[in-house]
Structure formats: structure tokens, C-alpha cells
Amino acid sequence: MSDDLVAVPKKRLLDLLPIVILAGFFLLGLMSRFGQIFDWKNEFILSIIERVSNFSAVFLGIFIEAAPYLLLGTLASGLIEVFFSAQELSRLLPRNKILSVSLGGLLGLFFPVCECGSIPLARRLMRKGVPVPVGVAFLLAAPVINPIVIASTFAAFGNTAIFWLRFGLTFLIAVGVGLLFLFEPEANRILKFDHQESDHSFHFHPENAAGEVPAFSLGQKLQRTAMIAADEFFEMGRFLVVGALLAASMQTFIPQNYLLALGQGPLLSVFVLSILAVLLSICSTVDSFVALAFTGTFTNGSILAFLVYGPMVDIKATLMYLRVFKKRIVIVLVLLPLLLTLVAGVAVNLWVR
Amino acid sequence: MTLRVVRSFQALLMALLGLYLLSRVWNGSILLYINQRFVILAFFAGLCMIILAQVLYKGRHSALGDHENRGENAPTSLWWVMVPIVIGFLIPPRPLSPSAVNNRGMMIDAPLSARIEDTSQILELSPTERTVLDWIRLFSYSEDVTPYIGQPADVTGFVFYDGRLNSNQFMVGRFTITCCVADATALGIIVQYPEAAVLKEHSWVRVTGTVDIFERDGRQYPIIIAETVQPVPQPEQPYLFP
Numbered sequence: 001m002s003d004d005l006v007a008v009p010k011k012r013l014l015d016l017l018p019i020v021i022l023a024g025f026f027l028l029g030l031m032s033r034f035g036q037i038f039d040w041k042n043e044f045i046l047s048i049i050e051r052v053s054n055f056s057a058v059f060l061g062i063f064i065e066a067a068p069y070l071l072l073g074t075l076a077s078g079l080i081e082v083f084f085s086a087q088e089l090s091r092l093l094p095r096n097k098i099l100s101v102s103l104g105g106l107l108g109l110f111f112p113v114c115e116c117g118s119i120p121l122a123r124r125l126m127r128k129g130v131p132v133p134v135g136v137a138f139l140l141a142a143p144v145i146n147p148i149v150i151a152s153t154f155a156a157f158g159n160t161a162i163f164w165l166r167f168g169l170t171f172l173i174a175v176g177v178g179l180l181f182l183f184e185p186e187a188n189r190i191l192k193f194d195h196q197e198s199d200h201s202f203h204f205h206p207e208n209a210a211g212e213v214p215a216f217s218l219g220q221k222l223q224r225t226a227m228i229a230a231d232e233f234f235e236m237g238r239f240l241v242v243g244a245l246l247a248a249s250m251q252t253f254i255p256q257n258y259l260l261a262l263g264q265g266p267l268l269s270v271f272v273l274s275i276l277a278v279l280l281s282i283c284s285t286v287d288s289f290v291a292l293a294f295t296g297t298f299t300n301g302s303i304l305a306f307l308v309y310g311p312m313v314d315i316k317a318t319l320m321y322l323r324v325f326k327k328r329i330v331i332v333l334v335l336l337p338l339l340l341t342l343v344a345g346v347a348v349n350l351w352v353r
Numbered sequence: 354m355t356l357r358v359v360r361s362f363q364a365l366l367m368a369l370l371g372l373y374l375l376s377r378v379w380n381g382s383i384l385l386y387i388n389q390r391f392v393i394l395a396f397f398a399g400l401c402m403i404i405l406a407q408v409l410y411k412g413r414h415s416a417l418g419d420h421e422n423r424g425e426n427a428p429t430s431l432w433w434v435m436v437p438i439v440i441g442f443l444i445p446p447r448p449l450s451p452s453a454v455n456n457r458g459m460m461i462d463a464p465l466s467a468r469i470e471d472t473s474q475i476l477e478l479s480p481t482e483r484t485v486l487d488w489i490r491l492f493s494y495s496e497d498v499t500p501y502i503g504q505p506a507d508v509t510g511f512v513f514y515d516g517r518l519n520s521n522q523f524m525v526g527r528f529t530i531t532c533c534v535a536d537a538t539a540l541g542i543i544v545q546y547p548e549a550a551v552l553k554e555h556s557w558v559r560v561t562g563t564v565d566i567f568e569r570d571g572r573q574y575p576i577i578i579a580e581t582v583q584p585v586p587q588p589e590q591p592y593l594f595p
Binding site: 014015019022026032050054056057059061064068071226230231235237238242245252255280281 | 363366367370374377383385386387391394395397398401402404405408409412415428429430431432433434435436437439440441443444445447448449450452453455456457531532533534535536537538
């Protein structure tokens with residue numbers, strides 16, 4: 001963990017960033033309000049105001065849509081932390097490693113959350129002693145393999161090859177990447193723990209050396225659940241905010257056609273739609289409808305890539321991964337699914353009609 | 354910051370977020386951001402946040418909480434979460450303006466987000482009540498579109514020009530939203546109108562006329578032969594929800 005200990009001083013500058021952004025939006029907000037009150041006619045100012053209001057509509061759209069799911073995920077995480085002990089959790093998993101990783105890939109069927117909710121939940125499970133491979137498989141698969149997304153994808157594509165391939169591929173990639181983590185048994189080298197950052201006088205250690213949870217009243221337990229959920233909501237919420245800011249700027253300032261015009265041909269189209277999926281950061285529950293819009297102009301393999309890769313890795317998810325995993329692990333988690341998706345997408349383009 | 358201050362600040366932000374969500378649900382402007390199906394979710398999230406804020410504020414002296422997640426960076430993450438609050442309360446709530454279509458492109462094709470193949474509900478509407486979305490859906494999912502020829506149409510949308518159109522044509526478009534504004538897609542119907550060129554792009558118009566068929570690449574699309582095209586203010590609810 002020594003590499004994390006040194007990285008404190010350069011963070012100061014980054015700490016100012018949210019304040020600068022806040023001040024910027026404060027001024028833009030005032031400008032829009034004054035523009036409304038005094039009915040400014042200046043073309044330049046009007047065009048800025050319009051851009052700002054389009055930007056904020058997309059930003060708030062993403063945030064309002066995702067915040068309830070994030071809250072749900074953090075509440076679930078709080079409940080697991082407070083009401084389950086590590087032993088109870090690990091007893092639920094099958095002994096066989098491959099079987100338990102596969103189960104991790106299907107866990108989303110029981111926790112129907114999209115990527116904003118699955119990340120805090122996966123982190124909690126891993127910190128609670130659920131093996132990392134299982135947690136990773138859950139993390140990558142849950143945004144797609146869950147009842148809500150199955151229903152919406154079926155609504156969009158019906159009983160077609162794309163529908164089945166989306167779930168099959170996601171499962172295979174998630175479990176495959178998960179299994180890879182079997183080779184690194186040290187959770188410390190994968191996960192980011194914050195022990196060293198915390199000031200111990202703040203904290204209360206609920207688990208004693210033996211890992212047993214001391215007795216609390218139900219009220220206290222619920223209060224603790226709420227506090228853990230809130231801590232996590234703010235911790236992860238910041239990445240939701242940053243991700244939504246980036247996605248909204250993408251959508252407001254860069255015409256989609258530029259990217260779309262690039263992508264034809266069996267290989268390039270797969271690549272372009274994978275990248276578009278990352279940049280758009282659309283929630284997995286609706287991306288199938290957006291993908292449907294591309295069916296006329298894009299190859300089937302590339303649409304599949306959009307549907308498989310987008311939910312695993314997008315702007316906000318990547319930022320949240322940085323909070324859960326060490327940097328080099330995040331790189332693996334971003335690149336490996338991308339490569340696997342590209343291979344699968346190109347294969348579909350070449351061999352499946 | 355001491356834990357007590359962090360907790361109070363967290364409680365304040367939670368309460369503001371909750372209030373923001375609830376106030377948008379209350380005055381209906383939440384529909385400028387998300388599809389109506391998700392409003393109930395935002396409502397419960399708002400309530401939940403208010404309750405959480407209460408718990409946080411009450412428990413600001415206690416040390417119950419997570420011993421792993423908090424640390425030096427707590428204040429920064431709080432500043433970030435203020436961003437949606439400032440944008441939400443300060444920037445006037447406005448729908449995506451039609452000019453955003455330049456970034457997104459316009460579809461005349463199958464209602465992507467509205468893949469409900471059952472057209473019986475639309476058929477129950479009288480032709481003049483059908484929206485842009487209804488017409489496109491009707492043409493995508495009907496076996497035979499000839500009965501619709503000559504039916505009267507009365508639709509509202511914004512003006513959009515496409516390079517492939519003739520000089521006496523324009524498109525009347527609407528944004529459809531399946532989930533949130535991030536997935537907004539513009540749908541449009543081609544309108545035949547002699548004075549098409551004088552209309553202001555992206556302005557809102559009400560088009561009345563009769564429906565006809567236009568064929569491209571072996572597929573049939575609706576086209577409106579306009580009788581009148583009059584400028585109208587932007588509708589209160591500019592999006593269509595499939």
C-alpha cells in the first residue's frame with residue numbers, strides 16, 4: 001500500500017477544481033437569470049445561454065436519473081455492512097471457484113441495479129471478504145444481467161441474435177475477467193483501502209480483532225446503515241457528478257456525426273461504437289433503445305459492442321472504479337473488456353449474418 | 354474539518370438535493386429532464402434523502418459510520434456534490450432546445466425508442482390528435498399504410514432542414530426521451546410546403562395538412578402535404594415520451 005501513502009500533496013490543486021466549477025456555474029446561472037429578466041438580445045450572449053441550458057438539461061437528466069440508483073446501491077451496501085458478517089457472506093458462496101465466479105456474474109439478477117448502484121455494492125462485498133474474482137464478475141455483469149435490462153433489451157430487439165449475444169457475451173467477458181483475478185490472491189494488491197488516510201480519532205471500529213460485530217440495538221444499526229450509505233453516496237456521487245459533466249459536455253459540444261462518419265467497415269465500426277458508448281455514458285437500462293437507432297447505419301457487431309462494453313465501462317463507471325481499485329487494475333478493467341468486445345464484435349461482423 | 358462539521362454539511366447537502374428533487378416533481382419541471390416513468394423513482398429518492406439528512410444531522414455527534422471510507426478527501430467530494438444543486442437551482446430549467454439537433458441528427462425512421470408494435474392505441478386517436486411520434490410509429494408498424502393516405506394531420510414540432518430535402522420541403526421534429534435527456538433523439542416528418550424556405554430553422558410551428566406516402570429504399574414514410582404552417586410558442590412539454 002506504500003504507493004498510496006505518498007500521493008497526498010499534489011491533490012491540493014485538484015481540491016480546488018470543484019470550487020472553480022461551482023463558481024463558474026454560479027456566474028453562468030446568474031447570467032442566464034439576468035438574461036431572462038432584462039430580455040437581452042445580444043446574439044453572442046443568447047447563444048451562450050442556450051448552450052448552457054442545453055448542457056444543464058443533459059447534466060441534470062443524467063444526474064436525476066442516476067441518483068436514485070446510486071442511493072439504492074449505497075443503502076444496500078450499508079445494509080450488508082451492518083447486518084451481515086464476513087463469515088455469513090462467504091458461507092453463501094459455493095466452494096468451487098469457477099462456480100462461485102459464475103454465480104458472481106449472475107448476481108445482478110437478484111440486485112437489479114445499474115452501474116451506479118453495482119459499484120458501491122461490489123466494493124462492499126469485496127471488502128467484506130467476498131473473493132475479488134466474484135466481486136469483479138458481479139461488477140462487470142450486473143449492469144446488464146439484471147431483470148430490468150433484460151426486459152428493456154427484449155423490448156428493443158426482441159428474440160434476435162443481438163439480444164442473446166448481448167447477455168451471453170457480457171456473462172463470458174465478466175466471468176473471464178473475474179477468473180483472471182484468481183491469479184492474484186492478495187486483495188491488498190488489487191483493492192484500494194483508505195486506512196492510512198483516516199484519522200483514527202474519528203472512527204469507531206465496529207469489528208473487534210476476531211471480526212465479530214458487537215451488539216447494537218436495531219435503531220443504532222439502522223442509523224449506522226444510513227451513515228454508511230450517506231458517506232458512500234457522497235464518495236461515489238462525486239464521480240457521478242464528474243462523469244455527468246463530461247458526458248454532458250460531449251453531448252453539447254461535439255456533434256455525434258463526426259464520430260459516426262468515421263465508423264464503417266467491420267473493424268472500425270466496432271471500435272467507434274465502443275468508444276461512443278463510453279463517451280455517451282447512457283444508463284444500461286436504456287442503451288438498447290439508443291443502439292436501435294444505429295441499426296440502419298452500423299454493423300451488427302458494432303451494435304453488440306455498444307451494448308456489451310458501454311455498461312461495463314463508461315466515463316462515470318471508470319471514475320468510480322478508481323475509487324475501488326488500484327490504478328493498474330483499473331487499466332486492466334478498462335482495456336481487457338474492450339479487447340474482448342472488439343474481438344467478439346468483429347467476429348460477429350465476419351461470421352454471423 | 355471535524356467529523357461534526359462534515360456530518361452537518363452532508364446533512365445540509367442531502368436535504369438540498371432531496372428538496373430539489375421534490376420541488377421539481379412538485380412543479381412538474383422534472384419532466385424536462387426524465388421520462389415520466391421515472392418520476393416516481395426521483396420522488397422516493399427525494400424523500401429518502403430528506404430522511405437521511407435528518408438522521409445525519411441528529412447523529413452528527415456520534416462516531417457510528419464507516420471506518421474505511423472517510424478521510425481527508427471528504428470535503429472535496431462534498432463540493433462536487435454541490436455542483437448539481439447549484440446548476441439545478443440556479444440555471445433556469447429549460448428543455449433541450451431544438452438547436453441541439455445539430456449535434457444529434459434527425460431520424461425519420463422506425464421509432465427506435467418506441468418499439469411498441471401495437472398500433473391499436475394510436476388508431477383510437479382521431480388523425481388530428483396524432484403526434485409526430487404517433488405517425489412515424491403508425492407507418493413503421495402497419496402492414497398496409499394506404500388507409501392513412503389523405504387523412505388530415507395536425508402536428509406541432511420544430512423546423513429542421515436537411516441537405517437531402519427539396520427546396521419546398523422541411524422537417525417537423527420533436528425530441529423523444531426514453532429515459533433521460535441524455536438519450537434524447539429527434540424524430541421528424543417531412544413536410545411539403547411551397548414556402549418552406551422562409552421558415553426560421555429550429556422555430557416551433559404547427560403544421561396542418563394531409564398525409565401522403567413517400568418511398569425511399571423500398572420503405573414507406575409519412576409525408577405531410579401542408580395547407581397551413583403557423584409559428585407557435587414552444588409547447589409546455591416539448592418532448593414526446595414513447
